[in-house]
Structures are given as C-alpha cells and as structure tokens.
Amino acid sequence: MWYNKKMPKKNKVEQTGFLFKITPQDYITGASPLVFEDINPSGDWTKYIPKEEKQYVYAIFDTFSCTTFSALNKIEIAINYLIKEKKLPDEIRTRLNELGFFADGSFNASDRFTATMSGTMPNGNYFQNVWDSIRKDGILPEVLLPFGGNNQLEYLNKNLITPEMRAVALEFTKLFDIGYEWLSDTKTLDKELRQCAIQIAIPEIGSHAVVAITKNTHFDSYDPFIKTNPAIAYGMKSFIRPKALNATYQFTTLMKIGMRTPEVLQLQKRLKDEGFYTYRSITGFFGSITDKAVKAYQKANGLRPDGIVGPKTHAVLNLKKKVQNSFNLDKFDLIPEIETKAITFLTMANNASYKLRITSGRRTQEEQNTKFEQGRTDKTKPIVTWTRNSKHIGGRAFDIAFTGRNPYPANFDWEILGKMGELCGLKWGGRWRKNKDNLHFEI
Secondary structure (H helix, E strand, O other), X not given: OOOOOOOOHHHOOOOOOEEOOOOOOOOEOOOOOOOOOOOOOOOXXXXXXXXXXXXXXXXXXXXXXXXXXXXXXXXXXHHHHHHHOOOOOHHHHHHHHHHOOOOOOOXXXXXXXXXXXXXXXXXXXXXXXXXXXXXXXXXXXXXXXXXXXXXXXXXXXXXXXXXXXXXXHHHHHHHEEEEEEEOOOHHHHHHHOOOOOEEEEEOOOOOEXXXXXXXXXXXXXXXXXXXEXXXXXXXXXEEEEEOOOOOOOOOOOOEOOOOEOHHHHHHHHHHHHOOOXXXXXXXXXXXXXXXXXXXXXXXXXXXXXXXXEOXXXXXXXXXXXXXXXXXXXXXXXXXXHHHHHHHHHHHHHHHXXXXXXXXXXXXXXXHHHHHHHEOOOEOOOOOOOOOOOOOOEOOOEEEEEXXXXXXXXXXXXXXXXXXXXXXXXXXXXXXXXXOXXXXXXXX
C-alpha cells in the first residue's frame, strides 16, 4: 500500500540493510490515533542535523545498522530542534546532561547500544524493531558505548551492555513519549515533514534507511552525509514529545564504592542537600568521600551502614514519610524486607499512573486455613488460595488491587505490574506454572 509502485523494477528494495515488514498492529498515517501537528511549517530540518557519524569502517566492515543510525539521527534532530527553538523544558535538558547525552557538547546517543538491543541481524533490521526497542529499552549516551569492534559481530556484542547501561538508557523513556507510524503514501512526504524529519528507505546499496530533512534531501550515515533524495520506497514517521516530570528523583540502581554512573551524581546531590556529602564538587564517582557520606546517611536513617545503596536505602531516599503512610502498610504487618520492596513497587506503579493498594498481607495459620476452605467446603464462594502453606504466613507476601470502583479491571495486562514487581526484587504469582495468581507478590 505504501510501496512506491513508480520505482523502476530494477530499483526495488533488495532488503540488504533496511528490512521491510508490516503487521496488523502497525499505525499508518490517516488511519491511526496519532495526531498530525504542524510544528515546522517550512518542512526543512537541515539546521537541526546532528553530528555526522558513519555506520561503517572503510574497507574493514559495515554494521548493517542503517535503521538504527537513521532512527537516532531522527531523535537527535528532534532534540536539537527543541533546544534551539527553546521548547525543551529545563528540567529535561538538565536530566539529559546529567545522564551524559551532552558529553561532547551536543546531544548524541549510542547507535551501537540500540543496534544491539533491537536485534540487528547480519543483513539489517526492521524499522519497528528499532523503535520498539527505543520505547522499551530507551537510548544510551554515545559516551557510554561508542562505535567499536573489528567486525559486525563484535560491534553487536551483547556482553558489552551492562546493567548500569540499561538503567541509564531507561531514564530516557521517563523523559519522552515516543510514537511511530508508516506513511500511507510517500507523496505526502512534504506535508509530514512539517511535523518532523522522516525516516525513509531508498534503493541505495541494496536497500538503505536514511532521514529525509527536506522534500528533496536526506541525512545519511555514509559520506557525503547530505544527499539528494532518489526514489523513496517507504516512509516512517516517528516522534518524541517531552513528558511532564516529577520533581523528586527516584533512585533505582545499586550503587557502591568504585562506581561512576549518572545515578551516583544524583546521589551526591541528594546527600549534599541533606548535609552528608561535604566535598566541594559533584563528581559522579563513588569514592571514599561518598562512601563515608552514605554510611552516615544510612546510620542517621536507621539502616545498616554498609555503604551499599540498595533497595532499603533507595526506599529512604525516594520516599517521604507522608508517602509511606499513604500506602497504609502498617496494618498488613509485613516483615521489613518485603515492606521496603512493596513501597518501592507501589511508588513505581503510582509514577506510571497505576494506582494500587494492598489488600492482604500477613496471615496467621488459622486465617490461611479458613481462606483455603473457601470455595471447597463452602462452594457458594470462589476459591481464593491453592495452599495452606502460603508466604502470607510470616508476613512475606502481599496481594494487590487497583484503587477506585474497579479493583480488578477486565482485559488488563497484569504482566506490566508483574515486571515492575520483579524489578523491585519481588516474586510474582503470575509466573507460577500452575494456579497463576496475578495479584500476588512475595519474597
């Protein structure tokens, strides 16, 4: 439907770098919920193009990652536009800077990270794979994983991607909403360019993905970087929009002595604000001074002063007393280990607009036996538990529901909350092989 049928047969897409697929779930312009916005009436994005980066090493190897390079060039163009036109909120620009996206003076994301995370294959990748990865995994500053390797296999080495990198990349998803849709007809390119630069597939070097920056020119990952558009096979319109941010930073990753991460920088800021970190500058390096400050902070807040910033210290850093009280956890009598994880989980869900409450916590053996009998001896009621030996006994488990009039919404994807709980160190009942329980979390 959106293939350019006027292209000569010999120039049809060979699928050697850009790969094409269409699924019923894909949005298409004119038939999707994404709204057209006339952001740049000139349709010319030339003055916002990013740093020129090659997707290959001449005479050595090619990454076959044009779908990634063009997607990130598209994002870099969008952010350059927001900055130059003074439309990027200061708090987001500050956060991007703290994460390391401006390490070389201009916004730059790691093509290698996204090419790897999106599953680039020896012959290339699909637009959707790249954008779905950006939406799910985020993007990483170039300085944390720059171009490297002696061949494509080394370039796409997943072992190079650390948990710390993944955590930094995920921060991008907290700052921007991301969407994409196919162009229904490449003839509409001049109109769609008024909203954003457009990824296009062109019959060059087999099939190649680039970014249209005007109706007649595109920005490439091969030298020369600005070229005249040949016939266009496909077009993908994608956009990012700044989100409204919470004022309080939320700590999520493990930190200890010897580490240097953007989150350590945030930790030092918080400790400095509270008088524990006294060094004259914020460095982002977890050295002996930061270790001493963390131990003092932990001791002052009733934590074991081990200098390791893990879930319990996260909970104290992230949550004010009024937030803890708002969850009404005292009445569920959970042991401290799971209560801390529950607070982190409920806060994470709340920040993602899932308003939850705990419905059940510690039970006595007698209470568990009574629940086990429900639906068995008294068959007028539904079965609510499958065991007499639950982690609820001893306060090591809790159940959840949504707040409001619809506590268990039909057709809700409970795995969303399950994954959040798992990120907080909880085990989720939805993973059980038998008798799955989407509402149950335990340690």
